[in-house]
Amino acid sequence: xxxxxxxxxxxxxxxxxxxxxxxxxxxxxxxxxxxxxxxxxxxxxxxxxxxxxxxxxxxxxxxxxxxxxxxxxxxxxxxxxxxxxxxxxxxxxxxxxxxxxxxxxxxxxxxxx
Amino acid sequence: xxxxxxxxxxxxxxxxxxxxxxxxxxxxxxxxxxxxxxxxxxxxxxxxxxxxxxxxxxxxxxxxxxxxxxxxxxxxxxxxxxxxxxxxxxxxxxxxxxxxxxxxxxxxxxxx
Numbered sequence: 676x677x678x679x680x681x682x683x684x685x686x687x688x689x690x691x692x693x694x695x696x697x698x699x700x701x702x703x704x705x706x707x708x709x710x711x712x713x714x715x716x717x718x719x720x721x722x723x724x725x726x727x728x729x730x731x732x733x734x735x736x737x738x739x740x741x742x743x744x745x746x747x748x749x750x751x752x753x754x755x756x757x758x759x760x761x762x763x764x765x766x767x768x769x770x771x772x773x774x775x776x777x778x779x780x781x782x783x784x785x786x787x788x
Numbered sequence: 789x790x791x792x793x794x795x796x797x798x799x800x801x802x803x804x805x806x807x808x809x810x811x812x813x814x815x816x817x818x819x820x821x822x823x824x825x826x827x828x829x830x831x832x833x834x835x836x837x838x839x840x841x842x843x844x845x846x847x848x849x850x851x852x853x854x855x856x857x858x859x860x861x862x863x864x865x866x867x868x869x870x871x872x873x874x875x876x877x878x879x880x881x882x883x884x885x886x887x888x889x890x891x892x893x894x895x896x897x898x899x900x
Contacts, residue, residue, distance in 0.1 A: 706887050707887045726887075766831075768889075776833070776880075776882075778823075781830065
């Protein structure tokens with residue numbers, strides 16, 4: 676079974692700082708990897724999708740990388756803002772189980788003004 | 789309008805009651821999923837469906853059942869609700885090619 680781990684569990688940074696969130700997974704037979712943002716009590720908003728054949732994806736201040744062989748992905752947030760405060764979730768689509776998504780428990784980010 | 793719509797958004801029910809959570813989507817996707825989210829445990833898959841005639845159990849299907857009434861509709865039922873089914877429930881869809889997932893806003897279910 677695919678296991679997905681996100682480190683750190685919580686992170687607090689001053690506004691303007693660049694930061695990196697980490698996601699690791701145990702089975703490299705993945706179909707894709709998706710990063711989501713979740714505000715308290717709300718649904719999941721898709722941030723970036725990386726296909727298994729890709730190395731990275733960028734959207735605005737966000738950049739996600741994927742290293743399938745080492746089972747790792749990172750989400751880089753540049754020039755953080757208070758509005759970035761949320762929980763960030765990593766989801767891995769597994770090839771071996773019909774592209775079921777396996778989730779990490781998330782990183783709770785607080786950006787201090 | 790949201791691409792993936794869940795009803796109800798909040799529900800309080802009593803132990804032993806039957807309850808149905810509904811999900812509809814306008815994405816035109818064949819694949820639909822039900823997840824539950826508990827603090828500290830992340831999202832866990834309950835059931836998934838790759839088309840109207842294809843229903844599969846996920847990691848935690850015990851105590852739940854589903855119905856895929858049409859391509860756009862996927863319902864989750866708790867036949868006899870128990871307190872440890874108190875959670876935030878999410879419906880999701882994905883397309884076959886890119887596999888990108890889209891989530892509903894969630895249903896907060898409390899079983900008392």
